[in-house]
Amino acid sequence: MTKVKLILKGLHDNHYKEDGSYLIDPLTSSVTLIQTEKNNILVDTGTPNFKEKILENLAKEGLKAENIDYLILTHNHLDHCFNAHLFPRALIYTQIAFWHWQDANCHIFPKGISSDVVPGITLLHTPGHSKDSLSVFVKDAKEKKWLIAGDAVSLHYLENGSLRNRVGEEGVRSIRKILDLNPDYIVPGHGEVFTKTEIDKLREFVR
Numbered sequence: 550m551t552k553v554k555l556i557l558k559g560l561h562d563n564h565y566k567e568d569g570s571y572l573i574d575p576l577t578s579s580v581t582l583i584q585t586e587k588n589n590i591l592v593d594t595g596t597p598n599f600k601e602k603i604l605e606n607l608a609k610e611g612l613k614a615e616n617i618d619y620l621i622l623t624h625n626h627l628d629h630c631f632n633a634h635l636f637p638r639a640l641i642y643t644q645i646a647f648w649h650w651q652d653a654n655c656h657i658f659p660k661g662i663s664s665d666v667v668p669g670i671t672l673l674h675t676p677g678h679s680k681d682s683l684s685v686f687v688k689d690a691k692e693k694k695w696l697i698a699g700d701a702v703s704l705h706y707l708e709n710g711s712l713r714n715r716v717g718e719e720g721v722r723s724i725r726k727i728l729d730l731n732p733d734y735i736v737p738g739h740g741e742v743f744t745k746t747e748i749d750k751l752r753e754f755v756r
């Protein structure tokens with residue numbers, strides 16, 4: 550009975566300042582819990598400011614940090630992987646060992662191939678936003694298909710003309726790969742979960 554639940558919505562509010570710099574506040578990745586009969590899996594871990602909120606929301610699901618068996622890091626940008634240290638038992642799946650995971654088990658999955666974390670949970674290489682980007686595909690108990698995309702998919706990519714500038718042709722190919730799986734839901738790294746309307750719009754953009 551696989552269950553997928555958004556534990557934290559990803560946030561990424563840009564504030565452009567007069568001196569040409571910009572501030573991102575609030576900033577965190579989305580954090581998604583996948584529960585299978587045997588395992589608790591967390592996809593991405595958010596930023597330090599949201600640590601308490603993440604643990605609180607896991608507690609509402611009856612889970613403590615030590616109950617998380619696997620962490621999947623969609624990529625090694627700090628807004629996605631910073632809180633990995635909170636989960637002492639978790640085996641980590643990622644594509645690049647960005648830093649030395651001291652005392653951690655880290656499964657670095659070879660580039661360019663699909664791989665199952667546990668049966669029914671598949672990793673896809675979806676580069677574009679970053680070289681190491683991966684996405685997670687899973688079907689829930691109601692047969693709904695979820696694609697947890699990290700920053701391979703973003704609401705900002707739906708702004709006119711911005712998609713190719715932001716992710717290049719490689720990123721467009723990754724989005725096509727994601728859409729080929731016909732997901733019912735896409736969890737982007739930041740922002741609301743995509744449902745049919747946004748998914749159809751995304752499909753238009755990568756045609």
Ligand SMILES: [Zn+2]
Nearest residue numbers: 578628700738
């Ligand atoms: Zn991000």
